[in-house]
Amino acid sequence: MLQITPQMKILVAVEPADFRRGIDGLARLCKDALGQDPFAGTVFVFRNRRRTAIKVLVYDGQGFWLCHKRLSEGRFHWWPSAPDENSSARALAAHQLSVLFSAGNPDRAAAAPDWRSVGPRH
Template sequence: MPGLIPCPPHIWLAVSPVDMRKGADGLSAIVQQGLGHTPCAGSAFVFRNRAGNRLKLLLWDGNGVWLCQRRLHRGGFVWPKATDSCFSMTPDEWRWLVAGVDWQRLSAAPAAHWQP
């Protein structure tokens, strides 16, 4: 996350959709009670709405909290279909996610059997 927001050591996706009206305090409560993480440990937490076209990013940086929102005008964000409540992703996967690209397919290995 270039610019003013520091690059966090961990980026976590909250798999279940949340109410986008929630602010920093409401989302921090979800991180602590629902996901079992400490919201102020320096990790970033990403939430999405039910429709899948909006994201909110929560990041405590030591001085305060960042709460950012992104909305796609067409389509939706690709989200994991994990059974866990929280999913970890790399900074590269994060960049592809916010661009609206299917980041889960980018790491797929090519077919191993090639025939001339």
């Protein structure tokens, strides 16, 4: 079973992907377009051109998971743009990915910081 944890690196591709691609095609896209190793355990998220569906690709150490969600109605209104011309993906936190799965806006998802010092206070 695929489980998204706060420790996982999650990258959302800025540009739409051709959804005729399967695991091998998306893994190649991870290497060529995103400059990332698809075998590193990173969660990769892609959308189709019409913004009606997303695909998630992740390697779990034994093989690849490929998950596809198509909305019954509407579109994924939020999608990242490139922060600079050299960036083809944007990082998300696990709780933000859950919001995206529900077709929400991850930028509006407030949560506690990922890490807080637990040392003695002065």
